[in-house]
Amino acid sequence: MSADPQTLSPELDAWLAAQAHKDLLRFITCGSVDDGKSTLIGRLLYESQVLFEDQLAALEHDSRRLGTQGGALDFALLVDGLAAEREQGITIDVAYRFFATEHRKFIVADTPGHEQYTRNMVTGASTAELAVILVDARKGVLTQTRRHSYLVSLLGIRRVVLAVNKMDLVDYQETVFRRIEQDYRDFSAQIGLTDIVAIPLSALRGDNVISPSAHMSWYTGPTLMAHLDRVPPTRPSSTVAFRMPVQWVNRPNQEFRGYAGLVVGGSVRVGDPLVVLPAGVRSRVARILLGDREAQQATTGQSVTLVLEDHIDVSRGDLLAAADAPAAVSELFEATVVWMGEEPMLPGRPYLLKCGTRTVAATIAPLKHKINVNTLEKLAARQLELNEIGLVHLSTEAPLAFDPYEENRDTGGFILIDRISNGTVGAGLLHGALRRAQDVHWQALDINQAARSAQKHQKACVLWFTGLSGAGKSTIANLVEKRLYALGRHTYLLDGDNVRHGLCRDLGFTDVDRVENIRRVAEVARLMTDAGLIVLVSFISPFRAERRLARSLLGPGEFCEIFIDTPIEEAERRDPKGLYRRARAGEIRNFTGIDSPYEPPENPEIHIDTRDTRAEQAAEQIIRYLRRIGVIDLDGVFIP
Amino acid sequence: MHGVRRGLEVPDLRHRRAAALEQVTQVLEYAVVRMSKLSHLARLEAESIHILREVVAECANPVMLYSIGKDSSVLLHLALKAFHPAPLPFPLLHVDTTWKFRDMIAFRDRTAQRLGLKLLVHVNTEGLAMGINPFTHGSSVHTDVMKTQALKQALDRHGFDAAFGGARRDEEKSRAKERVVSLRSAQHRWDPKRQRPELWRLYNTRMTKEESLRVFPLSNWTELDVWQYIYQENIEIVPLYFARERPVVERDGALIMVDDERMPLAPGERPQMRKVRFRTLGCYPLTGAIESNADSLPAIIEEMLVARTSERQGRLIDHDAAASMERKKQEGYF
Numbered sequence: 007m008s009a010d011p012q013t014l015s016p017e018l019d020a021w022l023a024a025q026a027h028k029d030l031l032r033f034i035t036c037g038s039v040d041d042g043k044s045t046l047i048g049r050l051l052y053e054s055q056v057l058f059e060d061q062l063a064a065l066e067h068d069s070r071r072l073g074t075q076g077g078a079l080d081f082a083l084l085v086d087g088l089a090a091e092r093e094q095g096i097t098i099d100v101a102y103r104f105f106a107t108e109h110r111k112f113i114v115a116d117t118p119g120h121e122q123y124t125r126n127m128v129t130g131a132s133t134a135e136l137a138v139i140l141v142d143a144r145k146g147v148l149t150q151t152r153r154h155s156y157l158v159s160l161l162g163i164r165r166v167v168l169a170v171n172k173m174d175l176v177d178y179q180e181t182v183f184r185r186i187e188q189d190y191r192d193f194s195a196q197i198g199l200t201d202i203v204a205i206p207l208s209a210l211r212g213d214n215v216i217s218p219s220a221h222m223s224w225y226t227g228p229t230l231m232a233h234l235d236r237v238p239p240t241r242p243s244s245t246v247a248f249r250m251p252v253q254w255v256n257r258p259n260q261e262f263r264g265y266a267g268l269v270v271g272g273s274v275r276v277g278d279p280l281v282v283l284p285a286g287v288r289s290r291v292a293r294i295l296l297g298d299r300e301a302q303q304a305t306t307g308q309s310v311t312l313v314l315e316d317h318i319d320v321s322r323g324d325l326l327a328a329a330d331a332p333a334a335v336s337e338l339f340e341a342t343v344v345w346m347g348e349e350p351m352l353p354g355r356p357y358l359l360k361c362g363t364r365t366v367a368a369t370i371a372p373l374k375h376k377i378n379v380n381t382l383e384k385l386a387a388r389q390l391e392l393n394e395i396g397l398v399h400l401s402t403e404a405p406l407a408f409d410p411y412e413e414n415r416d417t418g419g420f421i422l423i424d425r426i427s428n429g430t431v432g433a434g435l436l437h438g439a440l441r442r443a444q445d446v447h448w449q450a451l452d453i454n455q456a457a458r459s460a461q462k463h464q465k466a467c468v469l470w471f472t473g474l475s476g477a478g479k480s481t482i483a484n485l486v487e488k489r490l491y492a493l494g495r496h497t498y499l500l501d502g503d504n505v506r507h508g509l510c511r512d513l514g515f516t517d518v519d520r521v522e523n524i525r526r527v528a529e530v531a532r533l534m535t536d537a538g539l540i541v542l543v544s545f546i547s548p549f550r551a552e553r554r555l556a557r558s559l560l561g562p563g564e565f566c567e568i569f570i571d572t573p574i575e576e577a578e579r580r581d582p583k584g585l586y587r588r589a590r591a592g593e594i595r596n597f598t599g600i601d602s603p604y605e606p607p608e609n610p611e612i613h614i615d616t617r618d619t620r621a622e623q624a625a626e627q628i629i630r631y632l633r634r635i636g637v638i639d640l641d642g643v644f645i646p
Numbered sequence: 647m648h649g650v651r652r653g654l655e656v657p658d659l660r661h662r663r664a665a666a667l668e669q670v671t672q673v674l675e676y677a678v679v680r681m682s683k684l685s686h687l688a689r690l691e692a693e694s695i696h697i698l699r700e701v702v703a704e705c706a707n708p709v710m711l712y713s714i715g716k717d718s719s720v721l722l723h724l725a726l727k728a729f730h731p732a733p734l735p736f737p738l739l740h741v742d743t744t745w746k747f748r749d750m751i752a753f754r755d756r757t758a759q760r761l762g763l764k765l766l767v768h769v770n771t772e773g774l775a776m777g778i779n780p781f782t783h784g785s786s787v788h789t790d791v792m793k794t795q796a797l798k799q800a801l802d803r804h805g806f807d808a809a810f811g812g813a814r815r816d817e818e819k820s821r822a823k824e825r826v827v828s829l830r831s832a833q834h835r836w837d838p839k840r841q842r843p844e845l846w847r848l849y850n851t852r853m854t855k856e857e858s859l860r861v862f863p864l865s866n867w868t869e870l871d872v873w874q875y876i877y878q879e880n881i882e883i884v885p886l887y888f889a890r891e892r893p894v895v896e897r898d899g900a901l902i903m904v905d906d907e908r909m910p911l912a913p914g915e916r917p918q919m920r921k922v923r924f925r926t927l928g929c930y931p932l933t934g935a936i937e938s939n940a941d942s943l944p945a946i947i948e949e950m951l952v953a954r955t956s957e958r959q960g961r962l963i964d965h966d967a968a969a970s971m972e973r974k975k976q977e978g979y980f
Contacts, residue, residue, distance in 0.1 A: 018948050025874055030686035099841065101822040102815050104868045111686040113866055125843055132845040239683060253696070254703045258732035266728070268696045268847065297695075297727030307684050309695035309728065322703050346843050360848050363703070419846045428852040430842040 037140030247331035251362030270416035283407035336439030347431030458538030473570035717812030832856035900934035
């Protein structure tokens with residue numbers, strides 16, 4: 007079935023034509039608890055007549071049952087969706103709402119104002135072009151107002167509406183409004199927000215939301231809806247250089263090879279010279295496909311498939327950029343990170359970073375400082391907790407093409423993903439490349455690991471012993487090293503306690519320090535492996551993420567994780583160094599197994615249960631394993 | 647702007663000139679931006695295509711849930727665009743409760759054949775053997791066994807790690823908070839408290855082997871957007887959306903179409919021919935029709951503009967309880 011143009015009435019025809027020219031504005035509403043955000047959005051939906059009779063009937067019913075307005079329509083109930091929220095009477099997540107005016111369609115991100123939900127506000131702000139910041143006329147500019155404004159500014163929103171709500175509760179006085187407006191302008195100028203329109207309103211009573219208020223003749227500016235309908239959108243794409251992260255290579259047959267992606271900056275025409283980043287290879291645009299339609303050009307916001315003139319290697323994760331204005335490429339960055347994980351962000355721990363369509367391993371080190379979002383103070387910090395924001399240096403495992411976030415959100419914004427839980431634990435903004443990445447190169451050496459290992463008649467590797475304190479790691483590692491030495495092998499044993507006397511003397515036992523401790527030891531083990539040695543590492547190493555880091559530093563087959571499995575009760579019973587006793591007495595803090603977690607390996611190469619294996623048997627088992635994988639061969643020189 | 651008032655200082659002339667200049671600049675900038683801006687439908691289309699491509703690029707074994715309704719038609723149209731000239735890189739899955747309108751099944755098979763699509767049809771045969779049906783067991787048992795359980799069976803059987811669906815955030819309150827890419831546990835459960843933050847256009851598709859994703863490329867579309875897009879793109883939809891004389895009976899205020907002989911009639915109840923159409927399509931005994939003369943797309947859009955009830959009103963399963971949809975989703979309903 008398709009449209010029959012003959013049935014079109016002239017009015018409908020005009021209406022459909024007008025619809026085709028509507029644009030889209032995404033905005034975010036933010037305010038403190040009880041500032042009336044949900045009521046305001048409910049009011050916008052109600053008054054823009056996007057609600058249907060059954061929804062209104064449900065609203066009337068809910069207002070009587072759950073409402074806070076004494077049975078009158080409670081607009082907040084329209085938007086507080088989840089059952090948990092209704093029970094608690096608060097908004098706990100980002101919700102998206104839709105309404106339209108004469109010129110525009112709107113997508114509203116409704117985000118909560120509680121401090122613990124900074125995560126949600128940043129999420130809502132990331133796609134918004136404008137922010138409506140609510141202030142309670144009775145309370146004025148609060149700490150929360152400043153926090154919301156800072157986050158809005160951080161996420162690159164330049165247009166702000168200061169909605170001074172609940173004017174009905176201050177008798178619609180102009181002086182109250184003017185004072186709040188002035189307070190806010192004084193503050194917001196400090197954080198770079200200058201495009202501010204202040205509107206006095208009452209979401210509950212409907213003053214200046216859609217229709218001009220009858221109670222505030224002193225205000226001659228636009229109503230909220232009128233302003234949203236007319237406010238210029240963000241700057242035009244023509245001022246930004248062409249960018250398209252490659253999502254997918256479309257190759258249905260030998261004749262066609264197209265690169266699918268969303269244009270996130272500038273525009274592109276057939277014939278334009280492009281550069282593929284990070285490789286730096288150049289080509290020109292041969293064809294542009296918009297769906298199944300050929301086009302001569304494409305612009306920001308369009309999903310396209312580009313065919314290039316040359317047969318060059320382009321894959322998902324590459325960035326196509328204007329040849330005369332390419333994006334920068336680096337492996338070391340300065341960035342702002344908003345932490346969103348329940349577990350703290352630990353400098354030195356590897357996370358996955360997704361920027362555009364590229365996902366790479368990335369490590370944050372160092373954390374320069376964190377930012378108190380209420381006072382904007384810079385504070386020294388060793389880790390970031392949930393909802394904290396910090397300025398960091400960040401290194402990626404592979405080169406990344408990017409633009410500073412301030413220039414392009416899509417090529418400068420990134421998320422961090424935890425490698426174990428797969429959760430999205432952080433969001434970040436790239437500010438720029440740090441020079442070190444470009445200046446320090448790897449020194450290529452002629453004598454390599456293979457040469458050094460062959461000289462010693464062995465294959466270099468790391469034997470990583472992990473387990474609780476008192477599990478028997480050092481005892482077994484010591485026996486293994488003696489056996490290897492007896493077999494004429496070249497070894498070194500890195501012991502947790504010994505290393506802490508020198509290399510890691512400056513580190514304590516907090517999670518942050520434990521991560522750094524393991525990182526250093528892993529790097530040392532890698533150097534020693536490179537020297538051709540069999541390296542035995544005997545460390546509690548309680549976190550999977552760091553053991554994975556150590557593994558990632560080494561080649562395949564070079565890392566052997568050995569889990570010395572002794573239950574906590576047994577280790578505590580043995581307590582060879584009396585540490586458990588002291589930990590239980592509260593003399594030692596952050597002790598693994600007592601008040602700091604131990605994450606057992608999921609797939610260790612060797613698993614030794616010390617309850618039914620003596621240390622000598624364990625050592626024998628490990629030697630057999632090394633023979634089997636060819637680290638030492640069977641006819642090794644035996645030195646009596 | 648506000649005129650000179652007593653007690654307020656007369657603004658400096660330079661400030662006035664600067665303010666006027668700023669206004670002119672804004673108006674000009676606005677005009678330029680407007681001309682270069684895409685329409686809202688173009689932006690929604692591009693966003694949906696981006697989501698489809700992103701998931702296909704990152705997931706091993708995606709599938710598109712095809713419910714035969716108008717949203718499915720739009721989703722399929724977008725997917726064909728997203729991967730053109732390549733064929734669809736995933737199959738379509740229809741969970742058939744065996745109670746769909748006959749017109750829907752005919753449309754489904756015709757569409758799959760016309761476009762050369764790989765179509766999988768899954769029926770919960772255990773439920774069928776137990777004789778589960780909407781008349782004897784009621785809408786919630788029928789929906790749970792033949793739709794929710796059946797969907798889980800099909801996803802598990804084929805090992806799909808991502809399933810596209812046509813749900814929109816404007817449909818219902820708990821949907822408004824769901825992510826575009828939504829993680830499900832090994833038991834296909836949705837945990838609204840453990841949703842991943844979704845920023846910019848960066849979707850996190852990583853998961854364990856047991857988990858899976860539900861992906862909603864039409865999240866930001868409204869019902870009106872869907873109709874306008876169908877009109878603009880001339881997308882074929884099931885004829886049941888257009889008004890025609892159909893045999894219906896009135897039950898609890900809803901007009902139910904007598905689509906086949908399985909429909910039990912009360913003593914004295916007789917189907918009447920009325921000119922009706924459907925705003926949503928599902929199992930025929932659970933889908934209420936509306937009286938209408940709208941027999942073309944523009945007429946449907948015109949009717950929508952003056953409509954006074956939401957499309958979900960025709961879906962009998964939403965009427966159970968206030969938080970019913972949220973609960974169904976936690977249990978694995980799509």
